[in-house]
Amino acid sequence: MNVKRLMVSASGEDTFLKKLLSNKAAIAGLVILLSLVVIALLASFLSPYAPTALVAEPYLPPSYSHPFGTDGLGRDIFSQMIHGTALSLEIGFVSAAGITILGTTVGIISGYFGSYVDEALMRIVDVLLVIPSIAFMIFVAVILGPGLESVLIVIIVFGWPPMARMIRSQTLTLREREFVESAVVSGAPKWYILGSMIFPNVISLIIANGILAVIYGVIADASLAFLGLASTKNYSWGTVLYNAQNEGAVFHGGIAWILAPGIFIALTGIAITLIARAIDDITDPRYSAVGR
Amino acid sequence: MKAKLLAAALVALFIVSGLTVAVGNTRAATAQTLTVGIVNPGPIETLNPFYPGGQSATANSQLLGVMYLSLLSQDPNGTVVPQLAQSWTVNSNASVFTFTLRQNLKWSDGQPLTANDVVFTFNAFIHNALLDSFNGFIVGPLIKNVSASVNNTEVQFTLYHSFSPFLEYAGLGKVIVPAHIWSHVSNMTNFSNAGNPVGDGPFVVTNWVPGSSVINYKPNPYYYGPAPKIGGIAVQILSSTSNIASLLQTGSLALAQPATNQISALTGVSHMHLAFSPGNAIFGTYFDPAGLLMFDDMLYPYNITQVRQAIAYAINRTQIVQLGLNGYGTPGSQGQLPNSLTQWIPNNLPNYTFDPAHARQMLLGLGFKNGTNGFLTFPNGTAWTPKILDTGGANSNVVSVMVQNLQSAGIDASESVVTIGSLVSALEYGTFDMVLLTTSRPPIPDFVLGVFALNTTTPIGQQELNYHGWTRWTNSTLWNDLQQARQVGTFSAQYQLYADAQNILATQVPLITLYYGNSIWAYSNASIQGWSPATQGYQFPQATLLTSLSGGATSAAPDYTYVYIGVGIVVAAVVAVAAVALMRRRQR
Amino acid sequence: MEDEALLELRNATVTFESRNRRINALDNVSIRIGREDRLAVVGESGAGKTTLVRCLIGLTRPSNGSVIFKGRDIHRSGRKTLKEFRMSVQIIFQDPYGAMNPKHNMLQYITMPLKFLTGDMTRMEMETRAEELLGYVGLKEDVLWKYPHQLSGGQKQRVAIGRALASDPEFIIADEPTSMLDASAAAGILNLLKKLADTRKMGYAIVTHNMGVAAYSSRDIYVMYSGKVIEQTETAALVSSPRHPYSKVLLDHAPRTLSSVFAENSKGVNLKGDSGEHDPWAEKGCRYMQLCTRAVERCASEFPPLAGNESGRYACFNPLENELKRGQ
Amino acid sequence: MRISGKYLIRRSIYAVLTFFIALVMIFIIPRLVAVNPVDILAASQQFPPSVTKQLIIQFGLNQPVYVQFALYLKNVLLTFPPNLGYSYEYYPTSTYQLIATALPWTLFLVGSSVAVSALVGTFVGLYAGYRRGSMLDRTITYSSMTLRALPYFWVAILFQILFAVVFRIFPVAGAYSILDTSPAFSPEWTLDVAYHSMLPMITLVVSTAPVYAIIMRNNVADLVREDFMNVAESKGLKKQRILISYALRNGILPVISIIAVNFGYVVGGALLVEIVFGYPGIGTLLFNAILGHDYPVIEGIFYILAITVILANYFADLIYSLVDPRIRYT
């Protein structure tokens, strides 16, 4: 009987991954993202120099040994980009994880339990949504001082509300659906309803939004770095771009220096949007995560 | 019908504005105006010379230096020369200072400039310390009495105590304002000086509105010196240096101070020229920034003089200038005084040339050990990992070089970027290893060395509010030297005392001066001819320079072609939509 | 309807807020359900049928009044009573698709009550029991491994009945069980319910807007209008001689037989006014009055109480007294 | 009037509440760091200790925190113009004065670019959504997605290099150029301001219009599946009527609320763009305040931004409720 069930489920419902892999856009997105992740994971092997080491003359143009040239102190920009990939993706994924966990928890709890819990949580969400997030992020980062932790904290604190709101509205809809009520009349306890009825039905929304949160984190970090609010010791794409702008890259022919971080960010963004969009297409098109 | 009217109105507006611009362009083209870019982070809110609120000290001195003069000035070599005062005398114990004004001085409104104005200005300082506090030094409390002579050409200052640097502090650092205007100002601290302020410099501001980002100057017909050769100055306030090279390249500006990393872009352009001061600061107009590495001088191991000396050997100040400042600066001297004060610097000061091996040897000699990771450890074997605090930005580059230097000497240093709050707190409570500070220091030995003129100190962990006390390092000999130097009026006596002080500082190394920055002006010789910095001065607002510049040029006339195209497209779209709407309406 | 009722709704009122006014979706409704009753509740949309069902099954707590199960108020007693109540009284929802979690297969769906109500069964036992249940509702066991989208509406509704049967209930409440189904599938579901009631000594209540469905499946009937029960009697009696004018309108508009439709021509509408808006939630008086052809003066000022005898009760000041006889 | 008084009151209460919470955050967050602001002021301005002590008393920093909070509330709420403290760098210029000079520029930039990008985005999205699945739709959708993933400031840098330095079409930086006339609302000056605002505005439009385009496209693509859209088509209505009267009128409603929600985001983006173009708005002020560690200015900026964005959201909600006939708030 278990064999039979496996066969049915293999061909029946659990084809999410299969569907995702049969989607051209999703494949393209996954390939880009995976290559970036591989670069990030192998950063120490791939980068020829330490990102902070003064290895050559300052402001060298791109060459074979320095594909993106060197910066104002003679540090290798290519190595900085490689290490930047690692840090940017780390920030992206960690903040996305934080946003997803916080957003999902608050969203589901708020949507399912309703009444005062909902009211209280949604007021917080409203406040955080209305407050100009980039601006407040800057504010908090200024106060906390530059550093990886403070960057992550501000990104997560200001990033979760839209997610919570979306999950909440989905949960609200689900809560009113008859299948939840049929579980209630079947005597199902709350944990079962939350875990087995609500959660599986918001999971695709969570994934789509969670993956979009990665690019949110990357861009937020880049914005903070661009204002000099990220630690200059650790290179992220934003830091490289900040340096490029600050050290007058354009006046030293450092076009590659300016283009590289932006293109990497854009690639991440495109990859992630493609994946999220594919997930949207595959699952319920009514709750469009991409359109937020 | 409404739509038609609207369309017609838009077309009319378009044509009218086009004509206006055409007229405006011709006007801009005929005016002989020098366009100058001056960097100020915020909008210019006041042109009050005593109260720089609204702009940075730099911008303030540059903007006001054009229109206000002080009693004395400095020539390009830093020698004190006459300005409003044609001569001065100091009594033997440096407590009475007498300035004799030039004849027939006039304010830009034609009113005579007399000793009364000087007395009025300094009395204001005596009564209001805040007016006096700009530039970080205060003369008011020193003055017992200031009075004008009967013929209104001499001013006599009587001080409470002997204080020889008063000549520079009062003569170079404080501008004089017209008493006939300012005596009617109820609150001199909040006076924004808008409109057409009255000044005495070669140029005066016209029709100035607080907050505007363009300030226009016209020649002052009553200026005592030679009449300017250029028709006027238009200053554009730039929020940062980042766009300066582009603005100079595109001809939007004729004169500005680019960031050091932009200079290479300008040197490639044939008509661009550079004028930069070799670490030569001019009092009252501009302060070259200096980079200082400060130790927590009471904390082990930095309380050991040899450790500080070893660190001084381990830092490559030439490289810092090369990489951190793109080569535009001067490596710091261990005697603390900038190169421009050559006359005060003795030639037998100990020098710490970059020698990492020697530094390592010194430390090993002190009992430090070679650690397993190649870095030195404390004699007891624990790791020594000093942190160099800074607040990020351009300072980071300097620290990066330093970290690299120190590591090559076996010191496992690293950078720690903190907020200004944390930095100040670390300094106040003495909880740090090393700190990179940038500071501006007027070129007066008393001011530079005065930082160390303390004879008390606060223990580590207790709050020290006087920022001068942050070094927590004291030396009674040095303190005595400086106190004496303030009482003697002769150069030779002062020289001896200052030389002794510098010797103490160079030997004890309470802090390391890493570099003196240059102030660099880039200009286009399409607009400016005949600037020879060595004789005319290195700085834009210096009166001698302003009056000798010729070929005062025009700003490039703005090209509105694309505005026209944009507005044209919009208008065409509106007209088309309106026409379609009208036609359809008629159809029905 | 005798001594002890299985389930009783006492003076239940449910209030909603909508468009700036408070509406009693259920207004002081009392219903007694006996063990093997076969009830129908008839009314148009907005009559409060679904609210009634939700009250009866304990999903909505009435703002006034109580739900009594075997003498105990289910909202005031403990967990044990609630569990017993859930085991004894089950529901079939209107929309079989909506009632199933799209991520669960039929086995997961049908065994929910076994997991949480009957308790202590191994997976194997549950599967066996699920297959047995499918047998009751006339489905093959391979349905167990299917997901909702792989089944037709009729099949799903049968599985839904299977789930309701899982805890061996004494009574099933069906909320419009046939409205989403084709006539043929609907007939199958109703037949199944009747058969189950016969074989398992079980009662049911069908809530529907379709007079035919009600007549076909019930012995006793409640007619609702605007949140109120306006007539309650035996089904046969209502069909032959409705007392409340609204009951008659409902009956008149339902086809009696298929051939009767084209036999008679358009009957015309026995209602006052045609399309003008009327407010079914009037605060005062009989809510049906605005449409009623038999309204008397009193109707405007007070709502007629539900009165009558054992054989039937109605809420009308000017009832139809055997004026229209439709014998069998 | 479709807005009920009750809704108005409730919405207003929420706005005030939100504002108050923002206020509390602005007060508390800097105080989490144990450094006395006057010390930093003294360090920046190189005041002697006597002046420092005087300032501590003047700023009320020797008072307990709740008194400071009351003082703060009094200063920002009950004083006009609000007393947002003094800039450290430009002491004693008031923060309010600095912001008052900079804010109009930012509002001009953000306002005009939001208007243009909403207009452009809406129409592009409308057309793409209506022709969903077509080559055009895919081109628009994917290019919008790409553009949206680009950081504002990066686009700004590229545009500046390309259009101001290489091709010299637009000015490099600033809000207006050096002219003989002083700033005033002369036609000449106005045109000059428009000229200088174009490149920052185009940057903002390029970065924000895709957001609206994608939302509109998705809305319309969903709408096209709606019955009434099919009905409209089967009614043989003219295409422009279907587009404008049916697709646009329904699809634009969510965009209005998105404009409000995104307003804060665009303001944030505008700050970064301003920095690149040296535009004398809030962003530049903020950037330099950050560089100069000028906390009162930073706090003041967030205070003003919070007010602006909260008000914008408040009015957008009200407008939304007026525009959408279906919504009747209670």
Next chain:
Amino acid sequence: MEISNLSVKFPSLKGEVTAVDGISLSIDQGKVLGLAGESGCGKTTTGLTLLRMIRPPGVVEGDIEFAGRNLLSLSDEELRRFRWKEVSMIFQGAMNSLNPVKMVGSQIADSIMDHTKKTRLEALKMSAELIRRVRLPPDSIHKYPHQLSGGQKQRIVIAMAIALQPKLIIADEPTTALDVVSQERILDLLKDIVSGGSSTVLFISHDLSVLAKMCDTIAIMYLGKIVEMGSTRDVLASPAHPYTSALIDSNITIESMNSTVESIKGYPPVPINLPTNCRFSDRCPFATQECFDSEPPQVDLKNGHVAFCYHPRKENGR
């Protein structure tokens, strides 16, 4: 209107879905034709095809002749002019057929303006007249859809459908979502409008009693095919196809209370890759081998009553 051999197919992942499978129909001027069948049998698709509202990837094959023109070969602009002017439709969900953000009056006026040369004012006047005709209060013209009840919205939709006096009106389940009473009223209204005899109506419903009331002729569809067609009385009183009689038998009415209603056994298959045989064969109690093997022939009964079956029964009953 002549429909011959009309097929509508939709590609899907699992194969081609045949929604309509080679049906031929003719609708006579001034008559009401009913189209009956279970959900998913292709009734609505047939209706939409007549307005050419099948969008790609749906494929329409066959011929639709309307007043001498082939509907399938019209250009875009011709099609636009054709729609509503010639054929209009009353859609299934009146709730969703109206633009929620437009006043209903101007929605009616829209279709008038886009097909005639009338100004907005004239069109609105006409709308008011139409609204009076569907017996709604005159102020309804200024209302938004959400301010109207279901029945009132359905009336607006009807007013819209008759605005241009089209030759053919397709009514697709116009009363399904309504209460019994509103349902009755709408049917009466429709009957009034149709009784003038000027317009032809294709009435689509799964409810036989509604069709019985409205239609002159009835066609029964099963899985994309017409299985029986004839005058309403002939088809309902003496069904020839076993499916028709099963449908009639499973119809629950009040009179059913004393008898047992029989449901059709089994469930209709999904119309993917159907074999060419009698579609009903696997659910038919009378099926023989030939039913499983090949498509049944057309059997002509009296008065144009036709059935497609190997075992047609002339009498109702078993």
